Amino acid sequence: MRSTGGSDAVSRLAAALDDLAAEDLAGRFGPELLDRLGGLLTASNRLAAQVARTVRECELTQAAEHDGLKTMASWLRGHAGFSAAAASRLVGSGRALAELPAVAAAAVAGVVTPEGVAAVAPVAAPKHLAAAQAQGVDVAGVAAALAEVAATQPYAELRQVVHHYLARLDPDGPEPDPTEQRSLVIVRHADGSVSLRGELDAVGGEKLQAAVESITQATRPSGDTRTRAQQSADALVQLADNQLAAGSLPVLRTVKPHVVVRVDLTDLVDPSRGPTAGRMGFGATISAARARWLACDGTITRIVLGPEGQPLDLGRSHRVVPPHLRRAVEARDGGCVFAGCDAPSHWCDVHHLIHWAEGGDTSLDNSGLLCERHHTKVHHGFRIERQPDGRWRTWRPDGTEILIFPRLGGDTFCSRAG
Structure with a gap:
């Protein structure tokens, strides 16, 4: 069986963490707590650098094969509980530290965050290193400059510098297809709610932000206690509402796109019914109260069902x-x-x-x-x-x-x- 201790240094680190966990923070004042936090953040940066270095060595020695896995990314997902994105980011950071010594030194010293290392990592991608070598670029000098920016400037500034460098590597290359940079994943949960995860290119992102911001700024009633995130989410839903109401979206199988709710008449008129009285077009279930809200200003179609659920009669749809x-x-x-x-x-x-x-x-x-x-x-x-x-x-x-x-x-x- 593989030891979980690793080395004497890791054992001492674990003991130090135990000591930190045993400290009582109650009653401490702000300056003292901030001093403690600053030290912990530096230590966290240093520890993250060691994790990335170790992941890189595991990759070089094919250590994941020892546990029957092909890559360190898959090992991190299966053994360490990482998401796919976090695992890929950590593997990329390990490779970057190996290729960019100046960045590695700053990370090991704790002055560069894991996010900063991940932001610099594309510079160390094989295709970018090859392009730099072909053009006689001093990669070591670039790495030193990036380490300085990462240690002293805001994260957004670092991202801009990295982007500018990568763009200069191929100034005459073909303009990338923006659609290749776009993705949207909608994940539906058991209660019918959804999570959104996506990526947009610069122009697509600007369009979305402009549209959402216009609605966010136009509807700010007095006493509004919503967070910025809640306001943006409401604005995005309002965008969908506006488009659906306009009737200009593409037709789906001869029918204009619309929100569908199926609910029994007894549930619709009885407010005491349970939370799953209505079923929506994409499978979510909603309460009778929510169904009544949607039915206030909608189109109603009467469908009479038999005892086994088969449609027996379809009434004419009418707008409420x-x-x-x-x-x-x-x-x-x-x-x-x-x-x-x-x-x-x-x-x-x-x-x-x-x-x-x-x-x-x-x-x-x-x-x-x-x-x-x-x-x-x-x-x-x-x-x-x-x-x-x-x-x-x-x-x-x-x-x-x-x-x-x-x-x-x-x-x-x-x-x-x-």
């Missing part, structure tokens, strides 16, 4: 909110009527104040515009109401009213007038 009614609601409300929100009308759904599935009319008096965020809020306990004078008021789930600002005489108003 017809176009002429939506135009009237937009003209009256002008945008989202939730207190403090200034989202424009084209970002909004038409909300039934009393849901049509519960007997509410599809009429101007029973309708109000709500953006996606606040439409969700209203279907999860918040409440809106239009006053006889045309103003909208908003209440929280606990019954307290959301007030924007006081007026003279103690009166308040909360949202736009209709």
Whole structure:
């Protein structure tokens, strides 16, 4: 069996880590904690350099074969629990330290972070080293300069310097196809939520950032406590909403792309039903409350199923909110009527104040515009109401009213007038 100790130095390191873990941090003040953190970060950088150096030697000696694996990347995934990206990055960093001594020295000294080493690693790729040699480039001098930048400049600056160097190696080469640099992976989880992972080229990334930022900056209601990440995610969903509503996306098998929800009528009208009452087109399950929200301003198709689930009758599809009614609601409300929100009308759904599935009319008096965020809020306990004078008021789930600002005489108003 292989020893887990490795060497006396590793054993001493493990003992030192045990001592650190035993230290009580409670009651220490900020400056003392920051001093401790600074030392730990330097030590962490140094340790990461040793890990990368060792991975490189394992690669050169084909150590992974000892455990029946072909590469160190696969060993790191299987034995150390690394993700594929992290394993590849560590292997690349080990190769870079072997080829760029100045960077290795800075990393071993702890003045360059593992992220900095990974950023420099493309310089040591075989094709780039070959190009540098063919052009008489002093790679050692380049490495020394990169080590200086990595140790003294922000990470973003280091990335720019590395990119500039690599671009100068092949100034007359063909312009890369930007589509080859783009990827998007959508991973669906058990609860129906999704995670996004992707890469975009510089131009594609700029387009996406410009579009998301335009929506993020245009919808910043007072009292908004969302994080920057939440605002960007909401903006991305709003982009999808806008495109789906525009009806200009490519047709899928004779049908325009749309959000599909299948829900039994009994579940739709009964708010006490469980969280998995509705099933969406790509397989996610949602609650009856969420289904009612989507059904506020959608197209409904009645399908009668037999006892074994076979369709027996297909009713004609009809739009819950017809176009002429939506135009009237937009003209009256002008945008989202939730207190403090200034989202424009084209970002909004038409909300039934009393849901049509519960007997509410599809009429101007029973309708109000709500953006996606606040439409969700209203279907999860918040409440809106239009006053006889045309103003909208908003209440929280606990019954307290959301007030924007006081007026003279103690009166308040909360949202736009209709």
